[in-house]
Amino acid sequence: MKIIDAIALVLIIIGAINWGLIGIFGFNLVEAIFGGFSIVSRIIYTLVGVAGLWGIKLIFDRD
Numbered sequence: 001m002k003i004i005d006a007i008a009l010v011l012i013i014i015g016a017i018n019w020g021l022i023g024i025f026g027f028n029l030v031e032a033i034f035g036g037f038s039i040v041s042r043i044i045y046t047l048v049g050v051a052g053l054w055g056i057k058l059i060f061d062r063d
Helices: 003-025 030-036 041-058
Strands: none
Touching: 003 030, 003 041, 030 041
16 A cells, blocks of 8 residues: 555544544534634645545556
């Protein structure tokens, strides 16, 4: 597994855990750690979104 694939997978898992917490408990871990819609939380959300798009590539990899 390439390093970028591993990073993307970790970010996808972080995003999934955060959405699970929001859905079950109404608790947003990213906002709790980094504050409302701060620049850091926006960067985290952007990285998770890009990782999700990269995850589409991972589905079709034949390696």
